[in-house]
Amino acid sequence: MRVLLVDPDSARAALVVEGLAGVHPLEVRHVATFDQREAAAFAADVVVVAADSPDRDTIESLREATSANPRPVVMFVDRSEPGLGEEAILAGVSAYVVDGLSKARVRSVLEVAMSRFSLMNQLRQDLEKAKADLASRKTVERAKALLMKERGLDEEAAYRLLRKLSMDTGRPLGAVANDLLAFAGVLKGTKDG
Numbered sequence: 001m002r003v004l005l006v007d008p009d010s011a012r013a014a015l016v017v018e019g020l021a022g023v024h025p026l027e028v029r030h031v032a033t034f035d036q037r038e039a040a041a042f043a044a045d046v047v048v049v050a051a052d053s054p055d056r057d058t059i060e061s062l063r064e065a066t067s068a069n070p071r072p073v074v075m076f077v078d079r080s081e082p083g084l085g086e087e088a089i090l091a092g093v094s095a096y097v098v099d100g101l102s103k104a105r106v107r108s109v110l111e112v113a114m115s116r117f118s119l120m121n122q123l124r125q126d127l128e129k130a131k132a133d134l135a136s137r138k139t140v141e142r143a144k145a146l147l148m149k150e151r152g153l154d155e156e157a158a159y160r161l162l163r164k165l166s167m168d169t170g171r172p173l174g175a176v177a178n179d180l181l182a183f184a185g186v187l188k189g190t191k192d193g
Helices: 010-019 036-042 056-068 084-090 103-151 155-169 173-188
Strands: 002-006 027-031 046-051 073-077 095-098
Touching: 002 010, 002 036, 010 027, 010 046, 010 103, 027 036, 036 056, 046 056, 046 103, 056 084, 073 103, 084 095, 095 103, 103 155, 103 173, 155 173
Parallel strands: 002 027, 002 046, 046 073, 073 095
Antiparallel strands: none
16 A cells, blocks of 8 residues: 655654554655645555644645545544534545544554545446436437437437447447537537537
8 A cells, every 4th residue: 555644743644654554565655745746646545644733725735636636535633623624525535533643543544534435436436427328318319309300200210220320330329419419510500409
């Protein structure tokens, strides 16, 4: 496991490293401040941020880094202001632990955070796929309606024609439908058919 440990306090960072004892293979890189270029170059499996109190700049840097390169992030903070925990979670932090850093808990918190991250990542992927599928279905419906209107076909015949074009070209049904709508728009002199 590759762990990027962000902590300006070397004694506290040593406590985190001790808590990871027994994890094999383990590579820990300790830095005083979070830098998303360094995080990307190191290709960490998990980022651990330990601090007295999180600052908004670090949280914003984490937000940018996790949107560009999602990975589990764990924050151990000694104290927290109201609302910072929620901001951290919205920025992509998988676990936000206030006043709970002990070497006995580090490993289990990281394991839970990594599992939570994996689950949330799968949910995000499923949501994106569902959105793409819905958009594709809407495009297919619009293309069927166009074929029904322009060619006088019933719904089933319009669908069969789209499906045949899809199979003949080896392209997804939604892509064929989108092309048909775009071509019809060009012929009519509009952008979206």
